[in-house]
Amino acid sequence: MGQGEASEDGSGAIFLVVAAGRGARAGDGGPKQYRELAGRQVLTRTLESLLKVAPQARARVVIHADDLDLFRAAIAPLTDELREKIDPPVFGGATRQDSVCNGLEALAAAGAPEDTPVLIHDAARPFVGPGLIFRALAAAREKGAAIPGTPVTDTIKQVAEDARIVGTPDRATLRAAQTPQAFRLGLILASHRAVREDGCRELTDDAAVAEWAGHCVFVFDGESDNIKLTTGEDFLRAEAKLLNNLPDVRTGQGFDVHAFGEGDHVWLGGVKVAHTQGLVGHSDADVLLHAITDAVLGAIAEGDIGAHFPPSDPQWRGAPSELFLRHAVGLVAAKGGRVAHIDATLICEKPKVGPHRDAIREKIASIMQLPLDRVAVKATTSERLGFTGRQEGMAALAMATVRLP
Incomplete structure (x- = not known):
């Protein structure tokens, strides 16, 4: 087993699931986290994947203020045992960064200690696997700030505004970032507060927020199956994947x-x-x-x-x-x-x-x-x-x- 896989049950940990976006790139059909995927809503699948693996963890979902009924419908199919682990939702902000900050503030206001392991996860990643969750829980406790990443297999080109290639980074040093991104609550909350107070531009993920605040962020192994559903084509591929698992x-x-x-x-x-x-x-x-x-x-x-x-x-x-x-x-x-x-x-x-x-x-x-x-x-x-x-x-x-x- 990998590091942390032997006994990690999520004791004291919190999954902060970000589900406040509109998902416009996925096309018509409403916010992508509430769309059906092989008969179940995406958010339903994501919460089930997280909470089944870590039975002692809890979850807090950040949602759009207009989506309370959609959220209730998404958690309704879960077992009573899993629903009991989901705390009342938090309303998000204008950007993902604002939404995560609101969620972290809610955790602190509820009395979560600063050393609480917090795993920040995209609602639109329903295929997060047990091994990845175990590695994230262990990384939150041991490193304080760490994210899953997968090796980059394509050659990456850096281009100028006129499409000229101006650089070719060594792909051996590159990783494609995923979620859940793992932090100690005190560290990532202080980082988000600092960015918000500074009025810094929107950063692309929570690792970038921690980096901006001066923290060292580590990378642990991600999973190629842990895809993020972004476009309509992603949903078609995900549906096919689920059906292939039901032969x-x-x-x-x-x-x-x-x-x-x-x-x-x-x-x-x-x-x-x-x-x-x-x-x-x-x-x-x-x-x-x-x-x-x-x-x-x-x-x-x-x-x-x-x-x-x-x-x-x-x-x-x-x-x-x-x-x-x-x-x-x-x-x-x-x-x-x-x-x-x-x-x-x-x-x-x-x-x-x-x-x-x-x-x-x-x-x-x-x-x-x-x-x-x-x-x-x-x-x-x-x-x-x-x-x-x-x-x-x-x-x-x-x-x-x-x-x-």
């Missing part, structure tokens, strides 16, 4: 039937659809969500919906079926996998599904945290044959594609 592709199928009874609506895919009758069932009788739930459970060989939510249990009487589907998707996530695609078909004469199809797809995508183009919903009749043809009830069948490690 076990499985398919499950589900089928469900419910009879018509008294009522003035039916629930289809989590959407309330007006009808002259209702569907009879122990829960809300959402035949479509029941079929999809069974398809997901089948793909991971986890029984069927009745095994997880017995109709004999009174607590599920009238329950919304999205609870069942969320549970099934959670079981996939607990195995380190993800649902890749859903294809479902409703079989009925009435009500007509077409006018509600888009709303149903959007609701299912929201429940399962899937992009809309990964949810297909179709409808057909049985040509007036059988119980559906006689309008005695509705049926649904579904196929779920799941990817696992």
